[in-house]
Amino acid sequence: MFRKLPDSTMKAVTLSIDGVRVECAQGETVAAVLLRQQECWARLSTVSQAPRAPYCMMGVCFDCLAIVDGVASVQTCLTAVRDGMIIERQRGRPEAA
Amino acid sequence: MHADIIVIGAGTVGAAIAYGLARRQRTVVVLDGGDTDFRAAGANFGLVWVQGKGPDLPPYQTLSRTSADLWPEFARELTGEAPVEAKVALEYEKRGGFAFCFGEAEFEKRRAMLTKLHVDCGSNDDDFDMMERAELERLMPGVVFGPDVTGASFGRHDGHVNPLRLLRALHAGILRHGGTLLRDHAVTGIRSAAFGFEVEAAGTIFDADRLVLAAGLGTAALAARMGMHVPVRPQRGQILVTERVAPFFPYPANGIRQTRDGTVLLGTSNEEVGFDTSATATIGTKIARGALHVSPALARLRIVRQWAGLRVMTPDSYPIYIQSNEFPGAFVAVCHSGVTLAAFHATVLAEAIAAGMLPAWLSPFHPGRFDVPKAA
Numbered sequence: 318m319f320r321k322l323p324d325s326t327m328k329a330v331t332l333s334i335d336g337v338r339v340e341c342a343q344g345e346t347v348a349a350v351l352l353r354q355q356e357c358w359a360r361l362s363t364v365s366q367a368p369r370a371p372y373c374m375m376g377v378c379f380d381c382l383a384i385v386d387g388v389a390s391v392q393t394c395l396t397a398v399r400d401g402m403i404i405e406r407q408r409g410r411p412e413a414a
Numbered sequence: 415m416h417a418d419i420i421v422i423g424a425g426t427v428g429a430a431i432a433y434g435l436a437r438r439q440r441t442v443v444v445l446d447g448g449d450t451d452f453r454a455a456g457a458n459f460g461l462v463w464v465q466g467k468g469p470d471l472p473p474y475q476t477l478s479r480t481s482a483d484l485w486p487e488f489a490r491e492l493t494g495e496a497p498v499e500a501k502v503a504l505e506y507e508k509r510g511g512f513a514f515c516f517g518e519a520e521f522e523k524r525r526a527m528l529t530k531l532h533v534d535c536g537s538n539d540d541d542f543d544m545m546e547r548a549e550l551e552r553l554m555p556g557v558v559f560g561p562d563v564t565g566a567s568f569g570r571h572d573g574h575v576n577p578l579r580l581l582r583a584l585h586a587g588i589l590r591h592g593g594t595l596l597r598d599h600a601v602t603g604i605r606s607a608a609f610g611f612e613v614e615a616a617g618t619i620f621d622a623d624r625l626v627l628a629a630g631l632g633t634a635a636l637a638a639r640m641g642m643h644v645p646v647r648p649q650r651g652q653i654l655v656t657e658r659v660a661p662f663f664p665y666p667a668n669g670i671r672q673t674r675d676g677t678v679l680l681g682t683s684n685e686e687v688g689f690d691t692s693a694t695a696t697i698g699t700k701i702a703r704g705a706l707h708v709s710p711a712l713a714r715l716r717i718v719r720q721w722a723g724l725r726v727m728t729p730d731s732y733p734i735y736i737q738s739n740e741f742p743g744a745f746v747a748v749c750h751s752g753v754t755l756a757a758f759h760a761t762v763l764a765e766a767i768a769a770g771m772l773p774a775w776l777s778p779f780h781p782g783r784f785d786v787p788k789a790a
Contacts, residue, residue: 363658363675363676364658364675379718390657390716409660410658410659410660410676411657411659411660412659412660412662413556413659413660413662413663413678413711413712413714413715
């Protein structure tokens, strides 16, 4: 549904989403990368377990939460990609401790 | 428009009384104010709490206990009688609750206070236990307690509920039993008439045989017109709420409560700041520190919201129930524990108002107690 416009000036970055290698470019947000995957969701609702995708892309809707480098409930639309970043889609409620 | 009874105020107190009256086949009109009115019902923490209540007025302990005992049946009725498509799950649980103690001195002081209250009320059951830290760790394996937690008192009759769902269920219950609930109907006039009372709201005159004033902070002015002195003042309380996490805190506690959805509510404050409903960073920090004192691991949770509400506070903090001497048939009910007392309001108090007389055992809650001259 979404694809990245080619821009050869941006440095290539590699991260993993649920163990799958994904190529992207420096300056992108994690949410933008999630959106152009085959499965474009970021998390399952903590109440209904329905999949939720990044929506507002500006930090207010909290639908883009995912686990970034082991930290749960990160707003991926406010998080820039870094080389070697490990993204996991968040399934339900994180553990408290 | 005529009704048997007009209830002014559709917060948790007024709505519970109106629901109880409507269930008893009285025709009820409930007049409620606007969205921007001060609404304690929308800011509540959601405890149905008994332990430690009424250290200097044991009848308040008895009243809280009576209501807590009535709560399970009240909750069953309120949700059970609703049609399936209109059911509001209250998220009510009664498994007991904790008040944490830091240090041996505080632990022993708490034990002494609860023991005295137990004796003063003539209780003959095990209403509380003092639990050492090891026992807390056994009962709440998911909680990492801070080093200063010595133990806690466990109140057997304590519980919790979603206060917003409670309010919604009460409103639905009033309508289901044929009552009328009118929003944006702030009362502009009130007087006794030849047969009962006349109330003016939103340009309409309503008349009824009886009148219940349960308008929270707005009650003082209304009661004065019915010849009753009802001193109430706002007391601000603030609450923080965290993101949703997997269940780990299995019992409600004073100041920490995990909801069914997984959020953790952290409270609270007692501030004398008049009618100021701002949430403040200073108090938010203090509440967070208090919670971390219980469990430092809570620091990992994100705070997603903070809010403030105004308690309906009386001079001695205890409820006011009164029927006017000057205008019999006019009643007042105000308190800051509308959730705990909801079951009592919807049953015993509604029954008494329907019968036209408050029971003698409620006399400790007559506001005449504030008029007694203090010894010099």
